[in-house]
Amino acid sequence: MSIQSASSTTFPPSDEARLAQQGRLVRRLHRGNAIASSVLWFVTVLVTVIFVAIILNLVWTGLPALSNPTFYGTGSRGIAPELFNTFYILILTEIFLFPISLGAAIFLVEYARQGWLTSVIHFAAETLAGVPSIVLGMFGFLVFSSDAHLSISRLAGALTLLCLNFPLGLRLFEDALNTVPRELREGGLALGATKWRTIRTVVLPSALPGIITGLILTAGKIIGEAAALLFTMGLFNPANVFTLDPTLASDTLTTRLYFLKGSGAGSSGLTSAQETLLAAGISAILILLLLLINIAARSVGRLIQRRLTAA
C-alpha cells in the first residue's frame, strides 16, 4: 500500500526527492517494526510474569500450612482423608480409563480404515471434550448415581471422570501410537504374525514412552477435577474413609477446597482464618502435585527422544 503510493505520484520527482521519500519509508517501516517488537516483548513478559507470580504466590501462601504437622492429620484441619481419596479416585478412574481409551486408540490407529466411522468417532470425541465438566457431573448424577443405583459414591465419581477424560486419553494414546513407524508394523506382519500379535509385541512396546506420558497427563487432569465430582462423589467423608470400599461417598482435595471457600464462612466448623489457611495449603499441594506430574511427563518424553536418537 505505502510502496504503491510512494511510486505512483503523478509528478516524476527528482532523484533526490525520491531517495528522501524512500528513506522516510524505510525509517517508518523500521520504526513500526521496533514498536511492534517491543509491544510483543511486553505482552509475552507480562504473561510469563503473571504465570510465575501465580505459582510462587500459591506455594508461598501455602507454606505456613504445609509446614504444620496437623495439616497432614485426620482432624478437621487436616487433609489426610482428602489426600487418600484423591489418589484412590485417581487409581480407580485410571483402571477404567486407561484400558478403554487405549483400546479405542488402538482401534482407530491400527484397525479402522480412514472413513465415515473414524470421522464420526473423532467428532464424538471432540464434542465430548467440549461438554462442560459441570454438565457431565449432572449427567453422572442422573445416570450413575440415580439410574444405575450407585448413589453418590466413589464408583459413580470414577465413571463420570471416565466420561470426562476419555477424549483426552484417546487423543494422547493415538498420538503415541502414531509415532511408531509403519515399517515396524510391516515387519511384524511380514513375519506372519497376526495383527493383534504385531500390536502386542511390536507396536505397544515401541509406543510405551508415549503411552506412559499420556497416562501421566490424564492423571493430572483427574487430580485437578472438581466440578464433575460435586454431585457424584459428594462433599463429605464418612467415618470409615480409609477403606477401599468404592460405594462410599467422599471428597477430594479439590472438592474440599471448593467446600471450604464456596459454602460460606463457618459451615465447615472452622474459623474463617483457619479455613483460608487450610485452603491455601490444599492449593499449594495441588500445584506441587501438578508440577511433579509435569516433570514426570517431561522426563518420560526425554526418554523417548533418547531412544529414537539411539536407535
Next chain:
Amino acid sequence: MQYSQRARWSDQIARAVFFFCAILLIVIILAVIGFISSKAFSIFFEHGGTSFKTFFTIDNWDPTGVNDPTGNGHPSFGAFGLILGSIVVTLFSILIVIPLALGTAVFFTEMAPGWLTSILKPLIEIFTGVPSVVVGFLGLTILVPFLSHLLTPVAKSLGIVGATAGFGWGAAILVLVVMVLPTTLSISIDALRAVPGSVREASLALGSTRWQMMRRAIVPAASTGLGTAIVLGMARAIGETLAVALVLAGNSLPKHLFSLGVFFQPNVNITASIANDFAETSGVSQDAYWTLAFVLLTISFIFICISRYLASRSVYK
C-alpha cells in the same frame, strides 16, 4: 494348524474388544445428549412449568419458590440473568485473552530467545491443567480484595451504587482470563508452527520487515487455526464453573444493569447457579437446572462445530 486357528480367533476377539471401546465413545456422547435433553424440556410442558419466553427474557431465577413475594411458594424460571452473565463473562474474557494469546504466540514462534521459550513452554503446559478451583481460590483471596480496595474510593467519588464488594463479573472475567489463556495460547502456537518456513522466507526475501512478515504473511496463513484457538477458548470459558462460582457470589442480576458499577457487584451465571443449587433441589425445580445444562450443552456444541468448520478450512495443519 491349531496354532494358526487360535491366533486368528484371538485376533478376532481383540478386534471386537477394541471396536467396542471406540464405539463406547459414541455411546457416551449420545447418552449425554439424550439424557440431558430428556430432562431439559419438562419445565416448559409439565404442570408448574413456564414458557420459553419467560425462560429466556425474564430475570427472576427462583425454581424452588422460596423468594416468592406473595409467600405462596410459586417458583419462577426466568433465566435471562444467568444466560446474560455467562455470555458477558465469556465475551469480555475472550476479548482480553485474544491480544494476550495472539501476541504471545506470535512472539513465541517468531522472535523469542531460547531462554524465554524454555521458561514459557513448561509454564503453559502446567497452566493448561491447573485446577479451576485453585484459580478461583486465588481470585477470592487476592483479586477480590484487591478490586474492592481499588474501587471503593473510585465508586464513592463517582457516586456509583454498590460497586465496593469486589465480587462480580469483573473478577470473574479476570479469573477466566487465567483459565482460558493457556488453552488458547497453546493452540495458537500450534497453528503458527504449522505455517511452513518457506512462507517466512518468501516474505522476508521480498524485503519486508519482521513485523510485516508476521502481520501480512504468517498470521493470515494461520488465521483459521487461530480462529479455532479462540473458539475453543470460548468453549472452555462458558463451561468454566468453580473458579467463576467462587468470585461471582451473587443470587441475581444487580438492579442497575446499565451502570458502570455492574461489573463489580455480586452477580450470577449459568454454571455458578448449577454448582451452588442443583444438589439441593428435586422435582420440577431440579428440571429447571437440566434446562440450564441443556443451554450450556447447546452453546458448547455450537462452538465445537465452528471450530471443526474452521479446522477443515485451514491450509496448513
